[in-house]
Amino acid sequence: MGVLLGDGLHTSRQGFGAMAVSGVYGETDAADALATLNHAVDIGVRLIDTANVYGDGQNETLISSLLRTRRDEVVLATKFGIPSEPDEYRARGDAAYVRSSLHESLSRLGTDVIDLYYYHRVDPRVPIEETVGALAELVEAGDIRHIGLSEVTASELRRAHAVHPIAAVQSEWSLWSRDVEASIVPTAASLGVGFVPYSPLGRGFFAGGASGAALPADDLRRKFPRFAPERLARNQALLAAVQSAASALSVQSERPVTPAQLALAWLYAKGRAFRLPVVPIPGTRRASRVDENAAAVCIELDAATVESLDALAARVEGDRSSDLNWISQGREAAE
Incomplete structure (x- = not known):
């Protein structure tokens, strides 16, 4: 069973966040990474999400190896908007950059069309109408099939959607990152735009994969406030609560439910509550984790469990970004 996002884009109920196999959480072997990607497609995960900066x-070059033999099985999503040599604004959205970024990605990916092309971060110097207008021209030319936006505010989404239908918004959304529920989630629902939560497991936190002592020196998570050692130690109480809830559900359902599956099932429940198509994109380096995550699509939580999990976000210590204006949260507050 699949999901219909916005603008007629049909995909699997869960995707795969490929950033995880690019060394951001520690060294990754390319052959192992490709094997994990192939396994995800083998079990029906169609949406493969990457970006030009990963x-x-x-x-993107790694994913080209997957696409070489399995292009028709993949809904391919990539992104542009964060230049390799960023200036003080760190994002770029002018039409010339849109076009050049696309052709560079097409070359690396070894394909002639991108199924879902995201604007990764909003350039404050360029009206979003101009950026989406350039993307609309690429749709017309057949270079991309659908347009996505990442970390946009509700007003930015409305303005963009007025230029061309938007298929999906991608932002961080999880048990401990719920700021998007205030504005952008209900706006996406009202416009018929799908939602693709990235880091749905709290960058591995709710899968039990983050403790201060275990994070490698080059681990990307060290840059995020809630992963600072003292905060992370205190945030372990949230993981303990999810582990307890997963154990209780395991007894109730008479089958094992892991904390990661519970966190993903919560997102599916929130999607139903908002009447919003939701396709989380958990990332992992291991095929066994792909299987574990995918099983969450079959878990339905009762209202009491959802309510108890809802309360966790108020207890988290540390923001989800060191610069809130780099994500929708800060710009929403300023609007």
Whole structure:
């Protein structure tokens, strides 16, 4: 069973966030990464999500190896908007950059069309109408099939959607990152735009994969406030609560439910509550984790469990970004 996002884009109920196999959470072997990607497609995960900046383009090159034999099985999503040599604004959205970024990604990916092309971060110097207008021209030319936006505010989404239908919004959304529920989630629902939560497991936190002592020195998570050692130690109480809830559900349902599956099932429940198509894109380096995550689509939570999990976000210590204006949360507050 699949999901219909916005603008007629049909995909699997869960996707795969490929950033995880580009070394951001520690060293990754390319052959192992490709095996994990193939396994995800083997079990029916169709949406494969990458970006031109993941591994400085190496992630797209890796995915080209998957596409070489399985292009028709994949809904391919990639992104542009964060230049490799960013200036003080760190984002770029002018039409010339849109076009050049696309052709560079097409070359690395070894394909002639992108199924879902995201504007990764909003350039404050360029009206979003101009950027989406350039993307609309690429749709017309057949270079991309659908347009996506990442970390946009509700007003930015409305303005963009007035230029061309938007298929999906991608933002961080999880048990401990719920700021998007205030404005952008209900706006997407009202416009018929799908939602693709990235880091749905709290960058691995709710899968039990983050403790201060275990994070490698080059682990990307060290840059995020809630992963600072003292905060992370205190945030372990949230994981303990999810583990307890997963154990209780395991007994109730008479089958094992992991904390990661519970966190993903919560997102599916929130999607139903908002009447919004939701396709989380958990990332992992291991095929066994792909299987574990995919099983969450079959878990339906009762209202009491959802309500108890809802309360966790108020207890988290540390923001989800060191610069809130780099994500929708800060710009929403300023609007």
